[in-house]
Amino acid sequence: MIQKALALAEELQGQIEVNISNSEKEFHAKMQKLLNNPKNKVMLIELLDxxxxxKDKNASFELIEYTLSKYGIADFFSTFEKFLLFSFLNFGKFAPNLSVPFFVKHLREDTKAMVLDANPSVLEPHINKRKEQDKITLNVNLIGEEVLGEAESKYRMQKYEEALKSSYITYISIKITTIFSQINIIDFDYSKEEVVKRLDYLYALALEEEKKQGVSKFINL
Incomplete structure (x- = not known):
């Protein structure tokens, strides 16, 4: 039985490789590099974040420059993309109002297969399609590793609330560093209390929405 399953898997994989397009091959190769090196994944998330x-283009350039300097230009970027990044780092600072939008536009285009638009008109059809056709439940993970202040953490809490209240999102991931901006290891008890308070609220909301909508809501930490 095991040998038959392995043979079938090998046959299916062979058919996929024969029919895969060049663009898909390039994407798979890029994803393989991304997955093989965890540092690449962290860098990409930080870069997107x-x-x-x-909104300030000068500040954006400095943030992007810092991230690229911190991790270096990852190997999953193509030769052309590496050239663009090199040009951005060396010349973009002289005209950030032009270079930053160009960089962001290209980054969106390059990651659109990995990072979905959060706009409901785009996200809802995609989630429903995967659920109905592929029987796959998507884990919605909002881009962002940390927040810069309580105003931003409140905004992120609002986004988590909206996700839980939506009829099409049933599974979300939450990063603790995005719901409380003042985590302090010196004052561990206070930080823990605040984090637990905010998580309690989100879990209670998930249970409430489960009853209202009649579908399970799952929060992953």
């Missing part, structure tokens, strides 16, 4: 967060 810093690129989309700030």
């Amino acid at each position: 810093r690129s989309f967060r700030c």
Whole structure:
């Protein structure tokens, strides 16, 4: 039985490899590099977070520059993308109002297969399609590793609330560093109390929405 299953899997994989397009091959190769090196994944998440967060182009450039300097230009970028990044770092600072939007646009385009648009008109059809056609429940993970202040953490809490209240999102991931901005290891008890308070609220909301909507709501930490 096991040998038959392995043979079938090998046959299916062979058919996939034969029919896969060049663009899909390039994407799979890039994803393989991304997955093989955890540092690449962290860098990409930070880069996305810093690129989309700030409205001030000068500040955005500095955040992007810091991230790229911190991790280096990852090997999953293509030769052309590496050239663009090199040009951005060396010349973009002279015209951030032009270079930053160009960088963000290219980054969105390059990651659109991995990072979905959170707009309901885009996200809802995608989630429903995966659920109905592929029997897959998507884990919605909002981009962002940390918040810069309580105003931003309140905004992130609001986004988590909206996700839980939506009819099409049933599974979300929450990062503790995004719901409380003042985590302090010196004052561990206070930090723990605040984090637990906010998590309690979100879990209570999830249970409430389960009863209202009649579907399970799952929160992953």
